[in-house]
Amino acid sequence: xxxxxxxxxxxxxxxxxxxxxxxxxxxxxxxxxxxxxxxxxxxxxxxxxxxxxxxxxxxxxxxxxxxxxxxxxxxxxxxxxxxxxxxxxxxxxxxxxxxxxxxxxxxxxxxxxxxxxxxxxxxxxxxxxxxxxxxxxxxxxxxxxxxxxxxxxxxxxxxxxxxxxxxxxxxxxxxxxxxxxxxxxxxxxxxxxxxxxxxxxxxxxxxxxxxxxxxxxxxxxxxxxxxxxxxxxxxxxxxxxxxxxxxxxxxxxxxxxxxxxxxxxxxxxxxxxxxxxxxxxxxxxxxxxxxxxxxxxxxxxxxxxxxxxxxxxxxx
Numbered sequence: 001x002x003x004x005x006x007x008x009x010x011x012x013x014x015x016x017x018x019x020x021x022x023x024x025x026x027x028x029x030x031x032x033x034x035x036x037x038x039x040x041x042x043x044x045x046x047x048x049x050x051x052x053x054x055x056x057x058x059x060x061x062x063x064x065x066x067x068x069x070x071x072x073x074x075x076x077x078x079x080x081x082x083x084x085x086x087x088x089x090x091x092x093x094x095x096x097x098x099x100x101x102x103x104x105x106x107x108x109x110x111x112x113x114x115x116x117x118x119x120x121x122x123x124x125x126x127x128x129x130x131x132x133x134x135x136x137x138x139x140x141x142x143x144x145x146x147x148x149x150x151x152x153x154x155x156x157x158x159x160x161x162x163x164x165x166x167x168x169x170x171x172x173x174x175x176x177x178x179x180x181x182x183x184x185x186x187x188x189x190x191x192x193x194x195x196x197x198x199x200x201x202x203x204x205x206x207x208x209x210x211x212x213x214x215x216x217x218x219x220x221x222x223x224x225x226x227x228x229x230x231x232x233x234x235x236x237x238x239x240x241x242x243x244x245x246x247x248x249x250x251x252x253x254x255x256x257x258x259x260x261x262x263x264x265x266x267x268x269x270x271x272x273x274x275x276x277x278x279x280x281x282x283x284x285x286x287x288x289x290x291x292x293x294x295x296x297x298x299x300x301x302x303x304x305x306x307x308x309x310x311x312x313x314x315x316x
Contacts, residue, residue, distance in 0.1 A: 013273075149179050
């Protein structure tokens, strides 16, 4: 039987410090980085996604960053296909794939090779649900999901209309809750020999880092970036423009929010997002958590080395 290929997942909530540590890990363990971020895949969306700059990559190859236009569709199925393609090349080069980013659903889809073929969708049902969302609002749609699949409703934010619709579609099409399907998929054995490392910090410290990062994005030209995207015709109905920081500043540019209110909402919603990420990661299995509080990156890297060796991802 062919030995499972190695895979290293390095994740954690937004602003925890994944980017810098992922570069150090790639250099230490001869790796290439595959981004599991639903926003960094888009070109021209750099400041608001905290996208790594070319000079920060230090020569480490990065995949699934800056490859799509903001009006191109990007979802879990497409991520899974693109990530598998990237992994194929990395293995051929004899290197270690390091999947890093904070979109837990994407990581899960890749790690357990989740099968999405059962839900290839019903265009007419999707159109009617989208119409319902426009007419009655996302909370109404989320209420429908709560009736049919309470667990999925708990896991999916009401404003993530795309995923709410997908869950409702799945239920209507198969008669079973998508949460049960996802649970069965999660219980599959992974085709990889993996280490799944989650970085974390004290909650108050993490929230401070989030607020500081938002301030840095704003001083680094986020408003200018959003204005430029708006001028190029990218509108709020695009999935890409629903990203944190983008939709709030578009609302400011459209005169719906004051600048101060937009900034307050960005900070608040980013903190809520980090909390949801941690909830998601806490439910995943076979994970190793590293607290970054009071530690240097060197300390964290040594912990990672021990985990990778224990999990059989690298030779000890």
